[in-house]
Amino acid sequence: MKFTGLSRSVEDYLKAVYTLNERGEAAGTSQLARVLDVQPASVSGMIRRLAEDGLLEHEPYRGVRLTRAGSREALKVLRRHRIIESYLVQHLGFGWDDVHEEAERLEHAASDALVDRMAEAMGHPTNDPHGAPIPTRGGDIDPTAYPGLDEVATGSRITVRSVSDQDPARLRYFESVGLVPGAEAVVNESESDGDHVTLTVKGGRGPLTLTADVARRVTVIEA
Ligand SMILES: [Zn+2]
Known part of the structure; x- marks a missing residue:
């Protein structure tokens, strides 16, 4: 089967499943509805269609995951x-x-x-x-699964690998404090309850305190 000219919504679904799978999160109806900002009922219909087309398959208790064909299409969009x-x-x-x-x-x-x-x-x-x-x-x-900044231990030396591209205001904040790809930092405090992370960015303002929700939008390479 050759997939040509997938519709915009199909491409967005495949990309959303890929992104959730990549983060190790379940890609179920509710997660997809949230990521794609659509109603759960329309997600169910689309999942059925994409499964019939061989682009994704059901995974017990974890929603769906991409087949090899689905993954290939998602990677093209990415x-x-x-x-x-x-x-x-x-x-x-x-x-x-x-x-x-x-x-x-x-x-x-x-x-x-x-x-x-x-x-x-x-x-x-x-x-x-x-x-x-x-x-x-x-x-x-x-294929490396880099940890989020919210997952590394106190005292870790890290290099920023990526930041989420989703929120312009948050990107401007990251830039203003020097938290950009390639930046080096030391994690001064990472609370075991996962509430916030304090770090000092080399050559940047600091120390900075990030909420866990912001910290998990940053992936890092541990030294
Ligand atoms: Zn983007």
């Missing part, structure tokens, strides 16, 4: 999204806080050929402006 974000920042002067919504629209419209040309013009970047890995044209992606 590749388009992340290359478009990179191109807007590198070549068109957009700020990293100002590209996600553009990419959400363009990822469904840009052809793979256009996106390949954009990647070539940038020398085939491996990560987008927020640090997220860019799948290759062949569908390979860094």
Whole structure:
């Protein structure tokens, strides 16, 4: 079966399942409804359709996960999204806080050929402006599950690997305190109850205290 011209909503579903699976979260009806901001009833219908098309399969107690075909399609959308974000920042002067919504629209419209040309013009970047890995044209992606900043122990030395691209205000905050991909920091205090994380960013303002909800939007590499 060859999948060509998947609709925008199908692409968004596959991307949402991929993102939830990647974070180790269950991809059930309620989680998908939340991520996609749609009614649970419409999620059930779409899940049935995508399962019939062989793009995802049910996983007992954890909702759904992508089949190999579904994963391939999700990675294509992610590749388009992340290359478009990179191109807007590198070549068109957009700020990293100002590209996600553009990419959400363009990822469904840009052809793979256009996106390949954009990647070539940038020398085939491996990560987008927020640090997220860019799948290759062949569908390979860094499979490492990096921990969230809310998961590392007190005293850890870390390097920021990526930050969530979802919220422009939060991205501006991260930039203002130097919490950007590649930044090094020491975790001064990480509460066992998971309430907040205090850290000192090398060369940045600090120490900073982040709520656990903000901290988990940052993935890190532990030294
Ligand atoms: Zn984005």
